[in-house]
Amino acid sequence: MSSQTQTLFEKVWNRHVVVPESNDTPATLYIDLHLIHEVSSPQAFSLLREKNLPVRRPEKTLATLDHSTPTDPEPAARTIPIVTADVARQIQALQDNCAKFGIQLYDLDSDHRGIVHIIGPEQGLTRPGMTIVCGDSHTSTHGAFGALAFGIGTTEVAHVLATQCLLQNKPASMAINITGSLTDGVSAKDLILAIIGKIGVRGGLGHVIEYRGETIDSLSMEQRMTVCNMSIEAGARAGMIAPDQVTFDYLEGREKMPTGARWSELLKSWQDLSSDKNAAFDRQVDIDAGGMRPMITFGTNPGMVMSINDCIPEKGTDESLDKALAYMGLKHGQTLLGQKIDIVFIGSCTNARISDLREAASLLRNRKIAKGLRMLVVPGSQAIKKQAESEGLAQIFIDAGAEWRESGCSMCIAMNGDTVPRGQYVLSTSNRNFEGRQGSGARSILASPLTAAATAINGKISDPVELM
């Protein structure tokens, strides 16, 4: 076994096999970290209750409130108003379940609360070589640390709670090799949008992607998270990046990260977490990031994407494009530069980290957003909120005319009161431009925080490079 070359994914997979795959049964895979939130967990706890089962390792599960939790600015009493009675029940259910089963919850008033994929890395809970799952498809975010992290359904959430394991068939592997440096104004978000544009929304089906090459090496941890986050938008099971000094520097000293001898031990155990030199991938794709421009979506899935200065494809045989453009109120052959926008949303597990806010603020400093435009800036966690306030970023957003909110998923999923009205255009830093994702009839255009800021200033889609 050890004489064979292995990919990063195979190394992490093999270390977690409790019972190997056979002809008739999937492998039993051990899960190191399980994250839960209010939306995909209540029915999992119901399953445990129906079967009278305890949680096997409660200390390996962590709960937060993010999806249906409102982000209205915090009232004095620190009780955020809940949008509907259903949501109140859902939040109550998570509180009750965590109390009953002994699971730590970052409750509404916790300084640690935030979007589930933001808080894990932030606190040093997400670590190289781990297996991490959550009832949420963007669990792929944690792969930026060299963890094998993927989204699961609610029944599987119950499996992990009860056994700390999952039954899994081994996915195939794909290497995406990226060369060239990102030019000014082009961010990790543009890179991943371009990758999805190239391989398509089904390109990664059944695969774990490893992003590699000089471009990836040069990215910060926050940028790497943005890339891995949207692996699911390419259909992939997970996205991974081999840990390196950038990873270790990011993790050292984080709140939940051990120090001293234990830290040195961990560091040592992460050293061989990269694909062996001649490791075989089932598929390889090469990408040149050198000439890349800011990217923007024009349709109703993230694969319908182009450079900001390009034109929407001409009419062809693709009926789904025709349908998407009809929904979006856009035309074949048109450019999006200058397209009027009603709402700009900076937030989500893709782009609501401190570096995203810094980038957006760098353009908004001493500027105002366009008249009549609504802009929401929603930090990914309470910790990021606090940091942005202490760095003066929050004030820049407020002075520019934007709304500065409590942390949460907000307008990314529009089930918490933050909704785009029917027919309106939203320029969003989130990850899904599906029909109705940001509100019934909402028209979503995905882009980077820089493009979002430039667009907010001009009230129409703008190339951030021109404001830099």
Place this chain on the structure above:
Amino acid sequence: MMQTISIIRSRTVVLTHRNIDTDQILPARFLTTTSRHGLGPHLFADWRYDDQQNPNKDFPLNQVDPAEYQVLVTGDNFGCGSSREHATWALLDYGFSVVISTQIADIFRSNALKNGLLPIIVEPKIHGWLTRHAGEFVEIDLQEQSLTMANGNIVGFPIDPFAKTCLLNGVDPLGFLLQQEAEIAAYEKSDS
């Protein structure tokens, strides 16, 4: 608790769109429930109803009686996007027991199999015939892994052998996992 499946004979409803994501199958505003039941009325809500919540006459689901149409034929990459198992629960609650496509997204497929909704992958040619013949009967035999079409053609389909066993015999995968207690405990011991 696990429903068993063996032979299903039913008419098909066809949705030709490709990349139907789980936000279309069940929009996020219906995810505030804490139950697995009662989501059928919200299935494809934004396509099925107009702004006033009246049924949209052009939408295929509004043209048939769900009792006779348990098989949904859809475009490539069905169920992509969010991992919400609510999408599977909504399809089942509405009355579907089979989804046929050329490609089905990974998490959706896994969720479907765990709830007794059978995901079937067919070749583009077979898929093309099925989409051109909406409303015809098909017969699915899980034991034989065969799909019989109204023109008499019989084609095979792949299915994960463990999922097949679970569906045919009503085996709950959680029960299977719980039986591995000794192995799990041994792993935990060696890992700590």
